[in-house]
Amino acid sequence: MLICHCNIITEKEIEQTIVGLLDEDPWQLIVPAKVYHAMAKRGRCCGCFPNVVETIIRVTENYHARSEVGGLDIVSHLDRVRGLRGQYGSRTHERRTAGHRAA
Numbered sequence: 001m002l003i004c005h006c007n008i009i010t011e012k013e014i015e016q017t018i019v020g021l022l023d024e025d026p027w028q029l030i031v032p033a034k035v036y037h038a039m040a041k042r043g044r045c046c047g048c049f050p051n052v053v054e055t056i057i058r059v060t061e062n063y064h065a066r067s068e069v070g071g072l073d074i075v076s077h078l079d080r081v082r083g084l085r086g087q088y089g090s091r092t093h094e095r096r097t098a099g100h101r102a103a
Contacts, residue, residue: 003051006044013039014052018059026067030056 001011017038021030032052036042043049 003055004041004043004048006048007036007041009039009041009048011055014055015059018056019063022060022063026064030060032056 003009003011003014014035017035018030021028021034021038032043032046032049035052035056
């Protein structure tokens with residue numbers, strides 16, 4: 001599936017890059033900018049970044065599930081991210097309510 005239309009990057013290419021980064025350091029923080037940098041690309045419209053984040057979370061969880069670490073030691077990042085999205089949602093802007101904006 002095509003994830004980034006600006007750079008013509010498929011989901012498989014992103015997954016392979018994430019696995020490569022995890023092979024270097026399994027506990028590093030991986031963000032879309034790091035994935036794009038490893039691929040020698042850059043985000044243009046950045047509309048694909050939410051899908052890249054979901055892919056990073058899924059691939060990282062699968063990577064750690066296959067490693068020597070037991071399944072009980074793995075934290076489900078995807079559930080935490082979804083919980084934060086629901087908690088903050090569109091009610092706030094940069095964690096401030098509308099009454100606290102300067103403009």
